Amino acid sequence: MTRNGFRAEEIDTSRPHPARIYDYLLGGKDNYEVDREAGDRLVDVAPEARIGVQANRAFLQRAVRHVVGAGVRQILDIGTGLPTSPNVHEVAQEVAPDVRIAYVDNDPIVNTHANTLLTRSAATSVVLADLREPRAILDHPDVHRVIDFDQPVALLLVAILHFLSEADHPGQIVATLRDALPAGSYLVLSHATGDFADRTDTEEVYKNATATMNLRDRAEVERFFDGFELLEPGVAQAPFWRPDATPPRGSAEIGFYAGVGRKAR
Template sequence: MENGFRAEEIDTGRPHPARIYDYLLGGKDNYEVDRKAADALAVAAPEVRIGVRANRAFMRRAVRHVVASGVRQVLDIGTGLPTSPNVHEIAQEVSADVRIAYVDNDPIVNTHANALLSRSAATSVVLADLRDPRAVLDHPEVRRVIDFDEPVALLLVAVLHFLTDAEKPAEVVATLRDALPKGSYVVLSHATGDFADRSDAQAVYNNATATLNLRSRSEVERLFDGFELEEPGLVQVPFWRPEAPVPPRSGEIGFYGGVARRG
């Protein structure tokens, strides 16, 4: 028994999005079932490997931006398996006093994060589910690190597309948004089928622990309601403030990303 769950309660018989993502990034914290799903995903969506790397690079640029803008707290929901550089490493390169709360609903992610991430008063690792945003906000380990009277950077990177429409992702984001004071930011990326038919890619997740729910640009943009998008707005992730020439085939990448401020 660890963190309130038993080892046999961890589902290793079905692919898990965090472990698929880990494999596509070249990580080793995954199972054969995850690798098979990721390989099938790469057949269905050949750009997926460059896409997840571009998404990760977007996250790095966005975190540096919000910390450089003065935010000193990060709430990273759907953090996934640790991949260096992790959010706290990126943020603390800009300012050493940044505090980070990592949240994920996968017990394996939670266990790896506790083992691998540097733990201090400035960092917490929380087992909780985005589908219950109030429980995330009220979790004592989130509250220990995050002061909701001061600006917070909310990270929702490549996670909301695992919520179905019935799970009301816009309402989830609104609940989180309403807990944030003025001057807070949201960093959000989301998979889309706008650039190619990706129904076969969606089907790969039908047997996974969460389905893949692709959304259009207008649908993703609505997730930013109550925030003010910063330039260049909502774009494919390689085109959000690139620091170098974008890689070949960037126009094929089915991830939108944006950074927005609560005014």
């Protein structure tokens, strides 16, 4: 690990990166031809992919509004991806202007874009670090600059854990992060699944990317919430987690589980 917490020696634009594929599917411009090609292949094998990432983004916004409305004033967003407006801090600070956010991602390009957007904000920090090293994230000085782990924190792991294989021990990683959070904290999580359609081919798309895709079923996703009390409606498809509008056509096939849990003690 470098002093910035990033595993790679340099930015790799020769292979698609999940954050840049996601940006492309959302209609963003911070991506390369290799990312766009991967995104197009993803849509070919999973036609609901575009509305899926939009539904996931909408879930994130609803969940952030909920946890901030419940009184949380600190957010640790790991795997933040490329900043797409409205960003987490924009959504959160509409509810409560004093919310502080630490953004964490392992892509230097994400880090550069986020720092450019957030240089004027003392209430945010941007950290280049890898989810596979949760202790390094928790100990990072730029995380501690805005996050007080003696007070409730909303931990965001949105569309990130499916890029960890079982060899990465994702359950242990989530447990390490959970154990650092005080009572009253929240876990906001979404995860790709093949429960609603055979999406084995989506894993193939990511085999040459900088991170592989690892689909998990509902029971596996629910286990990430061990130590948290799931809010209603529990783990649900992203469009159906407390929707604030009618879910779009095709939502029943969207392969994203989503949920929010509260740490009681």
